[in-house]
Amino acid sequence: MMREPLLDRKSGAQQPSFPSFLTKYLYLGHFLARWGARMWEFSVGLYMISIWPDSLLLAAVYGVVESGSIFLLGPTIGEWVDKLGYVKVLRLWLVTQNFSFVVAGATVFGMLAYPDLKSTNPGVFIVLIVVTNLSGAMGMLSTLAGTILIEREWVVVMSEGQPPGLLTQMNSVIRRIDLICKLFAPVVSGFIISFISLKVSAMTLAILNTTCVWLEYWFFMSVYKGIPALVERNLRRTWRPPVDLLESSLIQNGDPESAENSQKQNFREKISKIPFIGAWKLYLEQEVVIPGVSLALLYFTVLSFGSLMTATLEWEGVPAFLIGIARSISATIGIAATVVYPVLQSRISTLRTGLWSCWSQWIFLLVCVGSIWVQNGLAAAYMLMGGVAASRLGLWMFDLAVIQQMQDEVPESDRCVVGGVQNSLQSFLDLMAYVMGIFISNPQDFWKLMLLSFLAVTLSAILYTSHVYRVRKHLIHFEKITQLGSRLMRRPSESCPS
Numbered sequence: 001m002m003r004e005p006l007l008d009r010k011s012g013a014q015q016p017s018f019p020s021f022l023t024k025y026l027y028l029g030h031f032l033a034r035w036g037a038r039m040w041e042f043s044v045g046l047y048m049i050s051i052w053p054d055s056l057l058l059a060a061v062y063g064v065v066e067s068g069s070i071f072l073l074g075p076t077i078g079e080w081v082d083k084l085g086y087v088k089v090l091r092l093w094l095v096t097q098n099f100s101f102v103v104a105g106a107t108v109f110g111m112l113a114y115p116d117l118k119s120t121n122p123g124v125f126i127v128l129i130v131v132t133n134l135s136g137a138m139g140m141l142s143t144l145a146g147t148i149l150i151e152r153e154w155v156v157v158m159s160e161g162q163p164p165g166l167l168t169q170m171n172s173v174i175r176r177i178d179l180i181c182k183l184f185a186p187v188v189s190g191f192i193i194s195f196i197s198l199k200v201s202a203m204t205l206a207i208l209n210t211t212c213v214w215l216e217y218w219f220f221m222s223v224y225k226g227i228p229a230l231v232e233r234n235l236r237r238t239w240r241p242p243v244d245l246l247e248s249s250l251i252q253n254g255d256p257e258s259a260e261n262s263q264k265q266n267f268r269e270k271i272s273k274i275p276f277i278g279a280w281k282l283y284l285e286q287e288v289v290i291p292g293v294s295l296a297l298l299y300f301t302v303l304s305f306g307s308l309m310t311a312t313l314e315w316e317g318v319p320a321f322l323i324g325i326a327r328s329i330s331a332t333i334g335i336a337a338t339v340v341y342p343v344l345q346s347r348i349s350t351l352r353t354g355l356w357s358c359w360s361q362w363i364f365l366l367v368c369v370g371s372i373w374v375q376n377g378l379a380a381a382y383m384l385m386g387g388v389a390a391s392r393l394g395l396w397m398f399d400l401a402v403i404q405q406m407q408d409e410v411p412e413s414d415r416c417v418v419g420g421v422q423n424s425l426q427s428f429l430d431l432m433a434y435v436m437g438i439f440i441s442n443p444q445d446f447w448k449l450m451l452l453s454f455l456a457v458t459l460s461a462i463l464y465t466s467h468v469y470r471v472r473k474h475l476i477h478f479e480k481i482t483q484l485g486s487r488l489m490r491r492p493s494e495s496c497p498s
Contacts, residue, residue: 018158022226023170026158029219030150031177033097036209037143038178038185040101042327043193043201044136045307047108049314050198052118056441059307062133063434069137070144070427075279077141078420081148086234090220093146098213100139105206107132112199144423150174152419154223156407157233167407168342171400176338179396183331186305190324283421288402288409290467291354292422295402297460298361298395300429301453303368303388305330308437308449315443316381323385330389337396344397350408354401355468355475358461361394369454372447384450398464429456 048058081089107128111117117125151174159167192201224230283289302308305327313323337357345353367387374380410418433453440448469475 018227022223023158025219025226026150026154026223027173027177029216029223030174031181032212032216032219033094033143033146034178034181035185036098036101036205036212037139038181039189039205039208040104040136040139041307042186042305042310042324043189043205045310046193046314046320047112047198047202048307049311051108051111051115056308056311056437056443058129059311060434060437060441061129062136063307063437064431065133066137066140067427067431067434069141071424071431073141074144074424074427075417075420077145078148078417078423079279081145081153081420082416086149086154086224086230087221089145089149090217090224093142093149094213094216094220096142097139097146098209098216100135100142101209102206104132104135104139105202105209107135109199109202109206112197112202144420147423148416148419151403152407152415154230156412156415157229158227160229165342165346168345168404171404171407172338172342175396175400176335179331179334179338183328183335186324186327186331187321188324190321190327194319194321279417279421282414283418283425286406286410286414286418288405290463290470291402291405292425294358294460294464294467295399296422296425296429297456297463298398299426300433300456302433302437302446302449303365303384303391303453303457305385305388308434309384309388309446312443312446313381313385316377318378318381318385326385326389330385330392333389334392334396337393338400340393341397341400345401345404350401350404351468351471354398354405354464357394357397357401358464359394361391361398362457362461364391364394365454365457368450372450 044062045059048062049056052058084092111125111128111132117128151171155170155174156167159170189201192204224234283292286292305323310323310327314320341353344356348356364387367390368384371380371383371387374383406418406422407415433449436449436452440446465475
């Protein structure tokens with residue numbers, strides 16, 4: 001039975017029992033951590049197309065490295081977050097993320113400062129490309145650890161024992177902060193790139209991450225120390241019962257059946273500790289596996305303001321600051337989704353909110369498909385940006401609906417591991433999108449990538465619809481539609497004079 005937390009419609013905002021400033025500290029720390037990641041995410045495509053003009057190859061290769069690393073290491077990151085204490089995860093996340101983006105910014109600055117390096121010293125150029133890719137990937141891996149810690153763990157722990165709508169509210173605010181960063185970071189980066197230079201943009205990114213790490217750490221540690229539930233949960237998570245001692249005593253006491261069962265269990269545990277196997281087995285056993293796969297399929301796309309679409313728009317002649325503004329409009333619509341979601345979820349449930357959201361995204365993406373047949377390149381580019389931006393309303397509501405289903409349905413002991421596998425699956429499909437970009441690297445053929453992306457969105461919506469039907473045994477309340485039609489038909493007749 002799915003837990004459907006409802007908002008208290010009379011009270012409006014949900015007030016937690018702990019001091020409200022701690023929630024604000026959590027939001028501020030999350031904002032600073034996401035800002036640097038969003039600046040890099042927007043800028044890297046422009047850096048790569050500038051370093052190697054007229055080709056999406058470098059942007060696609062970077063995407064493959066980043067997504068591939070998350071796919072391969074995502075489950076491990078989830079298990080690592082689950083086993084280590086909150087403070088250790090926090091320190092490793094913040095230091096690694098900020099240091100990685102500093103290194104990536106510095107190497108990009110070096111390649112932009114010496115544009116002839118590719119021909120004059122190809123060895124050094126390749127080294128810088130490799131370091132940039134690895135640093136960016138390391139930064140995103142550490143960002144994943146932070147995402148699991150805050151979004152899948154802390155938010156859930158903080159909402160336990162609180163008003164029932166607090167989890168929905170905090171999920172919406174966390175996603176809104178991410179989208180605000182997605183809104184303003186591209187605008188800032190776009191204006192720096194368009195009106196100053198790419199080099200100054202890379203330098204700004206490096207300086208920003210150097211200075212923000214200390215403030216982020218202070219905000220998060222204040223939250224941790226100020227909420228006893230986090231400290232108590234941390235102690236429970238890091239304590240492990242001495243299972244090995246119990247098993248050895250069974251063997252020594254001469255219980256052959258127990259010893260044999262224990263040995264078999266040890267063998268199964270060793271198999272489950274092989275990378276992927278245990279984590280993926282756990283993920284596939286969850287009730288919410290179909291919604292998770294549906295969400296992951298949306299990552300097999302170039303219909304977003306990612307590096308491939310950004311590089312293609314730049315190739316089409318759209319100025320960087322206009323791309324930044326378009327991406328910001330897209331993020332604004334996404335922010336609207338975080339406002340609409342709690343209202344819709346409180347009225348039609350989390351499950352049905354996801355259903356309406358995934359199909360609304362599909363409808364708006366039809367505009368992008370239509371742009372393929374528009375002859376004017378700039379007009380097609382603006383249609384593409386408009387369709388992608390409008391579809392974000394459905395996308396982010398669907399994202400919130402699936403995340404909340406996972407928070408409600410996945411047991412506490414499995415939450416971090418399942419979150420790591422979910423991100424791994426998403427990154428694998430994101431990786432496949434960049435692999436497509438490597439094989440179809442000519443910007444003139446971008447339409448082929450668009451069609452494949454639209455097919456993935458269609459499959460996602462169909463899968464989620466089948467899950468809703470399996471759970472609810474129906475999709476639409478036809479009897480309610482009939483009743484509504486009857487009422488509408490009666491009203492005109494009732495208003496007519498006798």
